[in-house]
Amino acid sequence: MIVTQEEVTSRFFRIGAGGAVAGAIHILTLLLGWYIETDGGVILTLTGYDFIESFLFSIIGGLMAGFSLLTAYFVKRLGAIKAVIGGLTTIGGLLALSSPVYVYVFKILEVNLRGYPDLGFFAAIFTGIIELGIGALILLTPLKKEIVYPVEAATATVYPPPPVEPSASFPPTGRRAATATVAHIDIAEDVEEGVCTICYYPLTSENAVKCSACGALFHRDCIDAWVNLNHFCPSCRAAIYG
Ligand SMILES: [Zn+2]
Numbered sequence: 001m002i003v004t005q006e007e008v009t010s011r012f013f014r015i016g017a018g019g020a021v022a023g024a025i026h027i028l029t030l031l032l033g034w035y036i037e038t039d040g041g042v043i044l045t046l047t048g049y050d051f052i053e054s055f056l057f058s059i060i061g062g063l064m065a066g067f068s069l070l071t072a073y074f075v076k077r078l079g080a081i082k083a084v085i086g087g088l089t090t091i092g093g094l095l096a097l098s099s100p101v102y103v104y105v106f107k108i109l110e111v112n113l114r115g116y117p118d119l120g121f122f123a124a125i126f127t128g129i130i131e132l133g134i135g136a137l138i139l140l141t142p143l144k145k146e147i148v149y150p151v152e153a154a155t156a157t158v159y160p161p162p163p164v165e166p167s168a169s170f171p172p173t174g175r176r177a178a179t180a181t182v183a184h185i186d187i188a189e190d191v192e193e194g195v196c197t198i199c200y201y202p203l204t205s206e207n208a209v210k211c212s213a214c215g216a217l218f219h220r221d222c223i224d225a226w227v228n229l230n231h232f233c234p235s236c237r238a239a240i241y242g
Pocket residue numbers: 196197198199200201218219222
């Protein structure tokens with residue numbers, strides 16, 4: 001399967017949004033009855049927020065998935081986006097799930113409170129598991145196997161090789177000579193309106209670099225990721241060192 005970096009990023013944000021919704025619903029379960037107490041002949045409903053530890057665990061855990069999306073918004077590298085959304089959502093899910101478990105073990109069993117768990121207790125467990133599962137799903141999504149950068153995708157097996165121009169009367173060594181050119185990556189200064197040759201997003205003078213052979217402009221992160229896969233300039237095919 002061929003997917004671009006943008007598609008994988010937006011998929012992480014979409015799945016992460018599911019975790020944020022689960023976290024938000026988890027917080028709302030604090031308003032429901034978590035336990036029906038039958039001690040002393042009086043039936044008493046205890047809500048999630050009646051237990052201070054659960055109140056804190058559930059609020060923090062429930063908000064973490066949403067917070068992870070906010071943080072990932074400021075992160076550029078795909079691996080870091082995955083780690084932030086997946087990691088924080090998983091931690092949030094663990095906290096959310098531990099909230100009702102904590103209540104049951106330390107507040108109900110410990111003090112021998114008689115009664116039975118109520119709907120909110122199960123809803124809190126369920127939403128915590130969903131948040132945790134979504135975080136784990138993101139963390140377990142492999143990155144390297146399925147990502148193909150856009151330009152490489154276009155030149156891979158999908159399209160036949162470009163036909164040789166009839167006017168190209170020079171010997172084929174001309175093409176080979178161009179491939180054998182050696183280039184390196186330079187800082188590009190005074191970039192006003194350039195776009196990155198790899199991702200097509202605008203460049204700024206802080207993150208712009210260029211190929212010394214053809215002058216093609218890239219983001220520093222984009223060409224670093226590119227060179228990891230393939231040591232040739234995506235624009236002129238010069239071999240890139242450094
Ligand atoms: Zn770029």
